[in-house]
Amino acid sequence: MLAVILTFAATQKEIAYSSGLLLAYALGHWVLVLGAGISAGFAQRVLESKGISNFSSYSKKAAGVILIGVGIYLLIYLL
Numbered sequence: 001m002l003a004v005i006l007t008f009a010a011t012q013k014e015i016a017y018s019s020g021l022l023l024a025y026a027l028g029h030w031v032l033v034l035g036a037g038i039s040a041g042f043a044q045r046v047l048e049s050k051g052i053s054n055f056s057s058y059s060k061k062a063a064g065v066i067l068i069g070v071g072i073y074l075l076i077y078l079l
Contacts, residue, residue: 001025002025005021005022005025006022008021009021009022
């Protein structure tokens with residue numbers, strides 16, 4: 001995308017317009033990087049919380065029981 005904007009900006013005769021395009025791209029990219037950084041920090045705090053770790057523990061055990069049940073069902077009815 002940056003290559004397209006740079007090519008388009010290079011063909012324009014107005015420097016202010018070209019600079020505005022590049023500034024808009026830079027600000028948009030900065031907002032995305034900032035959002036990714038904030039959401040990564042938020043996700044890490046949520047995963048470290050006690051309630052999520054308890055839920056994760058129980059959900060892993062439940063998924064294991066379901067997986068074993070499906071395996072037994074497939075062995076019994078497909079063989």
